[in-house]
Amino acid sequence: MKLKTTMIAAAAAIALSLPGLAAAKEITTIGVSIPAPTHGWAQGMNWHAKQAKKRLELAYPGLKIILELASDPSDQANDLEDMVSVHKIDGLVILPFESEPLTDPVLRVKKTGAFITVVDRGLSQPGIEDIYVAGNNPELGTISANYIKGRLNNKGDIVVLRGIPTTIDDERVAAFLEGIKGTNIKVLDMKHANWNRDDGFEVMQDFLARFPKIDAVWAQDDDIAIGVMEAVKQAKREKDMFIVGGAGMKGIIKRVMDGDPLIPVDVLYPPAMIATAMDVTVARFMSNGPVSGRYILGSPLITKENAKSYYFPDSPF
């Protein structure tokens, strides 16, 4: 009995070590798991992931990247299982759909010895990931608040269009409200526009019908901003207000670059963060230096002056 167990353990150890050895010599497999696009920012993120995959595989012949799009958290958990069992990944880059339900599946991947990089949404248990790459949602809110405060001289009426009701949206809005605290800036109302152009248009139309005086709009997201912009133009009130979006959509950056008075600035929340995460993960395998830690990408204010360096005309976003 004892002998048998030992033998099985030995066999398993050999079996486990073999692909590891082979991979080290020939091919490194990295799994990338991200949500399928449901809104503009996610589309941009998807595009950057695909671009990075192409670029990295070209640069490192021994590298294989498995890119999977998931349509919901349980779908994403299934993808992780397949990556381990079918593709035997050495590293995982994941943008979790939701933190809570995906913590355990990621932990299981970790236990196979894979290197874990988590992007944007942190897991609910610390210490699982080797690398954490994220944008800074509170900073996005704060930067937007600071700009609006400055433009309005701490005084005025604004409306806020929120995203899809999620933690991300809550963090941004909380930081924004904190940022304008103590000023005479009054938030007339906040409504969800779900990071969607059509909803942005309709919510803004109704805000315009409701409030005769609006000095600024915090749209939080560039898709919403596009809808808002059309509604404002339709009401012929472009002169009365300005719009602050967020993310860094090329169309919006172009307007900032061209000095559109309606959209004077944008706040970056780079969809390219997935590419950054993939870069550092690959670097772990392809270079000799130690790679680990937290990479928090800032949310800089994009203005007419610096817009050029954030403009990617080829991106679909």
Added chain:
Amino acid sequence: MTELVRSMTTAMRFDFDFKTYGPFLALLALIILGTLVNPAFVSEANMTNMLTRSAFIGIIAVGATFVITAGGIDLSVGSMAAFIAGIMIIIMNTLLGTLGVGWLTILTGMALSVVIGFAAGMINGLVTTRGKIEAFIVTLGTMGIYRSLVTYFADGGTLSLDFSIREIYRPIYYDAVLGIPYPVLAFALVAVAGYVVLNKTRFGRHCFAIGSNEHVAKYSAIHVNRVKTLTYVLQGICVSIATIIYVPRLGSASASTGVLWELEAIAAVIIGGTVLKGGYGRIWGTVVGAIMLTMIGNILNLTDAISNYLNGTVQGAIIIVAVLLQRGNWRRKK
């Protein structure tokens, strides 16, 4: 006893006809509610915005009234709209080079949009009737197909109409004749045409007959398959008309365009009093239903009295009450 019975019968004669006027009553209640919530509700600008907005769902719902009256269902309309919008934008952007920046390009785009709508409806209809597959499954399938095709064409992103052409096309959504915005005008025309076709022509009568009982229709020398297919074609054309006025609004189409429009259209049809299992339909009810749906969203945007998270609850409750109003038997049960 006799006296009592007689007085009861007279009282009943004055009973309100909820079945017929229920949707109007619900609409009236909503208007009153809206005005109470915020006087800005009845402002001309708000009313115009709302009617214009309701035009997309409204036009699609007119088509859906035919499909549902004839006993079918079309779940593909939302993604079909996204698909047609996407193709239309690609076509117009491509034609810019040859036809130049002008109405010719736009009109070609519009014409092709109708052709695609026609073809898409034809496919739904033929697969349903010739393939003898449930309409629910067929259109569920095409719904996924159109949705993924538009995602593919947009490369996961957003398809945007070229800026120069958009400037010319823009008025189709934003301008008005005699104070009536073009989309509202289109909605009205489609509704009137739909009313005439459904209620005054042989085709409309055949839709009713097929929806009530397909066998009876067959035994009455009606070409059941032909009529059913035609309802899907009409639906496709309505979707293309809705798309034609949708595209100039924001000049873009993406995977998130028209999401859940199919359910909104079906809801508008049912709120209006059309029977979901077929056999009875009314266009004016559908028009009221579409306006109501838009109005609910509008009113919720005009107040901060209700938590944003509860929008769905209010919407759902109003829809159910609106349908209850006309379905419930409000007369004393005998």
Added chain:
Amino acid sequence: MDGNRQDQNKTILRVKGINKAFGSIQVLFGIDFDVRPGEVHALLGENGAGKSTLVKILSGYLQPTSGTIDVAGRSIELTDSSVGEDQGIVLIHQEFNLAEQLTVEENIFLGREAFRSCFLDKRLMQARSRELLQELQCDIDPDTRVQDLSVSDKQMVEIAKAISRDARVLIMDEPTAVLTTKEVKVLFRLINELKRTGVGIVYISHKLDEIEAIADRVTILRDGHHITTDRTDNLKPDDMARLMVGRGLNDMFPERPPLGGDADVVLKVDNLSVPGHVMDASLELHKGEVLGFAGLIGAGRTALMEAIVGLRERSGGKIFRHGQEACIRSLGDASDLRMAYLTKDRKGCGLLMQMQLRPNLTLLALDQYGRYLIDEERESKALSKAIEEFDIRVGDVSATAGTLSGGNQQKLLLAKIMQIDPEVIIIDEPTRGIDVGTKHQIYMFINELTRQGKSLILISSEMQEIIGLCDRVVVMRSGFVTGTLSGDEIEEHEIMRYATGLKGVERDDRISA
């Protein structure tokens, strides 16, 4: 009225001057009716005579427009069936009101379960059920699920349920319609048992011999009027039939002059086959003729006719109209050739039950009512004309087809197919499920049509109809035409011989070959 006081003491249930109207249609006119303890009082009448309405009023399911109801001498208002039940008046429906998935015991106590504290007192209810069933000399186990019972046992359970509610008046609506002869005997024994215990029974049936056997008194209704109430001994079945219908049974079928032998052939079918249903059927139909199609159910008669008018796929054969080969691929083609088919499935294939009469009438011939837009005024005129011509009895022309009685639906359906002004009319079981009066009317229509020079094919499973109406009769069996009879050959036994395969055997040999 001298025995009035005495009568009142003797009756359990008495209604007087009952009028009932649905909207503007009056269906009962001043009906008097009473039930005495320990008697069986039969209620007789054609379909639509008002029996069901009266019974529903007696049991509280409907309220009369006017009139009085006395229970055991006390005037009472039966506002609801539960009030009726409280008074001991229980209606046993034609379709049983039993919960199929529950047991016999659960059904008997449904809605009045016995409790001990807050739990069901199963033991008590079981014992009581067993007792009840024993009383009825019926050996059903109270634990059996109702769905596992035979039809007659279900009826027993219904009766047990009624008795458990201390029924004083038991109303049975056609109780024997679903029973076998043996089961009927059991029921009759039970009825006699109930009579002995003083229960009054209202018994509705069409079967005159049963009524003769079981009823003490008979009340006959016709068209909502009370015709007579008399002791059963004083009435013979023939009298009952005459009083029900208002005319003798033998002048049902109109007199028809014999058909001239040289009439044109308007429709000829050669060797037509329908896969799985009909093999090589041929027929000839002459102008002004009624050609009967007899046979057992499933002989392929309907399939053959549906194939002729383009409603079914056919695998071979030719059809000629006036000697010219006709190409019929759909019912529309047949209509163009002025051929019409009246389906036997009135509800499933004939009329749109939830739609009004007007669209139903014109559905087949809609292209006659306007080229682009439907001329609704012309439709309405056509409806008025049809209502008059076919004597469709309808209170409100905006009513839906489903609210009409079976007979009136049939007349509407006939009017519908006549809209295309057909020369060849195929009618399939035209009198199925309709009352005697309407039957007679339909026979008169058929006769009138042939007089106008139209030709008819009549499929019927009622031998009397075939014999009384047809000039020639084609008999089918198992998909084959086994014989064609004319003149004196048209006779019940002869038809049955062909229909059952005792004659025309050569055909049968060919099937096996």
